[in-house]
Amino acid sequence: MRALLSARWVTLGVLCLVIAALPLVFPSSYYYRVAALVWISAIAAVGLNILMGYAGQVSLGHAGFLGIGAYAVAIGPARFGLNSWLCILLGALLSAALAWLVGRTILRLRGHYLAIATLGFGFLIALVLANEARWTGGPDGTPVARVSVAGFRLAGPVTWYWLSGALLALGTALALNLEDSSVGRALRALHDSEIAAALAGIDVARCKLWAFIIAAVYASVAGSMLALFDGFVTPDVASFLRSIDLVAMVVVGGIGSSAGSILGAGLLVTLPQFLTVFAEYEQIALGLIIMLVMIFLRRGIVPTAQQLFAPRRR
């Protein structure tokens, strides 16, 4: 137990240290921008890991919730004059409500049935965002109003670096905390065997639903941050490929490990930046990485490394 607890603080401590130290080696504001994008994606990945890693359920449509969060901060202030911060909250609430509504039924499905159901759900959200042009600006997207705190306008990569970094640290702390709570233990139990978990008195359906809702809220908040940071949003944010990107972050880093999800986000966000010169090879590289990790590092980078470097236990 103590080992578990300390592992938890190590993860969080390392994360905070990295967030604090990275700017020391950043030569230009471009690096802040990329890093902010990594933190924001990592928020969604850490959330998705709660669903995939803890509860063992897959979602191939999770970018749908990114889309809801992103369009909440785009439409709310522009159409209803709402405060952007309030809209992040409203987007998260809407995502949670939708996750509850949809999750109650589709989480009964398993394996590839669940995969296709979540995929369809995400696809429908992207389709609505692209088609309801009156509200969303259609396929061309819509601008997002900048936010300010006490008259100070939040813009520029440096500001967003710290903002998203802080939010990621908070989200990771909550996720790590959840892992060791009774809910977290219940989730991992049903990951191993739903039947055994049910026999042990765990309300399997309710636990899965909670994991889905929590993951949806993480994604929604990440979507809002992304839209506010970019100042613009298109339906692409909710696309199938985005969902795959999120799943890949969780899987590549190591399913079930929050640190892995963050590392996965780092890899998958920075990779295209390295490859800008060879933009057309980006998809080849992405596909290869997903396949190679799934075949050769089945447990993902972080758990594999932990196994390699951890002192052998009794």
Added chain:
Amino acid sequence: MAEFLQFCFSGLTVGSVYALVALGFTVIYNASNVVNFAQGEFVMLGGMVTVALLAASVPLPVAGVAAVFVAALVGLALHRLAIEPARGSSPVELIIITIGASIFIRGVAQVVFDKQFHKLPAFSGDAPIHMLGATILPQSLWVLGGAGAIVIGLHLFSEHTLVGKAAAATAANRLAARLAGIDTTAIVSLSFALAGAVGAVAGILITPITLTSYNAGTLLALKGFAAGMLGGMGKPLGAVLGGLLLGLAEAFGAGYVSSAYKDGIAFIVILVVLLSLPQGLLGKHSAERV
């Protein structure tokens, strides 16, 4: 009435393609329990390779046959290089591998070919045939006929050849098949090649009507998968029925309800089916044993 018939024609044409994609899914799923998300990429390869060879002034029939072989080889490679090494992975892990493969194949196609839309000439002219007030393109007849021929061919293959029977045995019970002396790995390889070939034929048949491009496969894979599930996973006849029904639902939905949401119909159908009759139209109810 004419309008109704027109929607029927276009629905059945598109539906045949979904049926072939779903059939490809079924062939692989039955042999290996893998849900192959790269199935749409075979369709894309069929169209794109034919287009490229045609541009190199290879005659259409030769180009088509070559494209089918290329797709079959890619199917073989997919099995040998990505699925076989990951033996023992969970269904969801295998899905992610095939998604990785589809992104990879798409990436290669983008580099080898280009990002443009391409068209093939219709096999027998573009003059529409008039029928009861509606019109149908000769190419649609090719699609319907080609799909029908493949369905019958696959059926004959699995019922009346030794290899086909071995494949059916592998699908029914892999361990028992192996004990009976069947090389199940070879059978699974064969199923990937076969699925590649079927997908490529679909791509060649439909490209004169719908055009093709390096990323044409994704949506087709998703819809073919939806069609397969609608009919009942692992049921070849169900895949064909599901594909045709999905095509019709799309055509009527686009015609009478909303064309903007045409692409969503497949997923609405699939969500409804999954939640109301999770085994699909032709599937049997089965209890999960513990």
